Amino acid sequence: MNNLDIWLTIIFLGVGTFLLRFSFIGLVGDRELPEWLTRHLRYVPVAVMPGLIAPLTVWPQATGGEVDPARLIAAGTALLIGSIFRSVLGAIFSGMAALYGVLYLLA
Amino acid sequence: MDQHMSRTRRVYWQGVRAGAPFLLVVAPFGLLFGVVAREAGFDMIQTMAMTALVIAGAAQFASVQLLVDGAPVFIAILTGLAVNLRMVMYSASLTPHLGKARTWQKVLMAYLMVDQSYGVSIEQYQKEPSMPVQEKVSYYFGVISAIAPFWYGFSFIGALVGSAIPPEYALDFAIPITFIALVAPSLRSLPHLAAAVVSVVVSLALAWMPYNLWLMIAAVLAMITGAQVEKWLEARK
Numbered sequence: 001m002n003n004l005d006i007w008l009t010i011i012f013l014g015v016g017t018f019l020l021r022f023s024f025i026g027l028v029g030d031r032e033l034p035e036w037l038t039r040h041l042r043y044v045p046v047a048v049m050p051g052l053i054a055p056l057t058v059w060p061q062a063t064g065g066e067v068d069p070a071r072l073i074a075a076g077t078a079l080l081i082g083s084i085f086r087s088v089l090g091a092i093f094s095g096m097a098a099l100y101g102v103l104y105l106l107a
Numbered sequence: 108m109d110q111h112m113s114r115t116r117r118v119y120w121q122g123v124r125a126g127a128p129f130l131l132v133v134a135p136f137g138l139l140f141g142v143v144a145r146e147a148g149f150d151m152i153q154t155m156a157m158t159a160l161v162i163a164g165a166a167q168f169a170s171v172q173l174l175v176d177g178a179p180v181f182i183a184i185l186t187g188l189a190v191n192l193r194m195v196m197y198s199a200s201l202t203p204h205l206g207k208a209r210t211w212q213k214v215l216m217a218y219l220m221v222d223q224s225y226g227v228s229i230e231q232y233q234k235e236p237s238m239p240v241q242e243k244v245s246y247y248f249g250v251i252s253a254i255a256p257f258w259y260g261f262s263f264i265g266a267l268v269g270s271a272i273p274p275e276y277a278l279d280f281a282i283p284i285t286f287i288a289l290v291a292p293s294l295r296s297l298p299h300l301a302a303a304v305v306s307v308v309v310s311l312a313l314a315w316m317p318y319n320l321w322l323m324i325a326a327v328l329a330m331i332t333g334a335q336v337e338k339w340l341e342a343r344k
Contacts, residue, residue: 046302
């Protein structure tokens with residue numbers, strides 16, 4: 001890998017990512033979006049984020065894609081605590097505690 | 108004027124408090140990126156340039172990994188962009204709330220749009236849609252100011268320390284935990300829960316697809332599910 005490759009990647013990925021981020025908020029601006037579209041957009045967080053991590057959770061790279069009980073239990077714990085108590089901190093702490101707890105027990 | 112200022116400032120600090128818990132996951136993730144980039148052969152300046160220009164951990168990891176594997180540059184760039192395609196959806200979903208903000212604010216908010224600033228802010232906007240635009244902007248900046256400095260800082264420390272962090276620390280799992288923490292609180296509503304389930308099932312089923320295509324398909328199907336369930340619930344009332 002040479003220096004030019006690295007810089008090209010940094011610059012094009014940086015500029016391109018900015019354009020993706022700016023797209024709607026910048027170009028649509030204060031024009032109203034149609035009702036059917038906003039109804040769908042309300043579900044963007046729950047539509048994108050669970051899907052993004054599902055494969056990472058079930059087939060983690062750190063274990064070479066092997067299903068890992070510690071990570072599954074940690075994800076389940078974070079999900080349960082986070083949704084029952086509606087708490088971000090609760091989800092993070094319980095998830096990390098479960099992860100390290102199970103990793104320790106299995107080690 | 109004074110009263111207006113103090114209100115905006117209060118909302119800013121509310122944002123800071125709402126964003127603060129994510130430090131716990133952004134810090135290790137940043138650390139990990141610094142280490143991985145240096146190991147891949149990035150120098151200090153390149154590592155920090157990427158962290159500052161792209162601010163999107165998952166895409167950065169994906170591109171760096173491809174460069175390490177010897178993929179052509181345009182593949183590394185396109186894959187990173189594909190991972191970030193979700194930002195278009197974030198941008199669209201923020202538009203009804205932030206579209207009326209000043210242009211320089213929108214430029215800055217776009218630059219600082221990450222999963223956490225988006226996720227925390229949109230939750231607040233949906234809870235209180237009547238907030239004035241300037242307060243929504245303040246809240247957003249509050250959330251991100253609790254996160255971005257630590258992303259930069261910990262990437263820097265990781266790049267400086269350079270040595271490998273043992274895999275037993277399981278820092279990779281900071282990402283899934285972040286996203287679960289962002290989404291879990293909204294799952295007690297039926298349309299949200301249905302959308303999340305579709306998102307997970309479709310992603311797992313299509314995970315073999317290249318370039319994050321699976322994520323886009325899963326996201327669109329999940330959005331349709333959420334919207335349809337919402338309509339169905341409204342019709343039943």
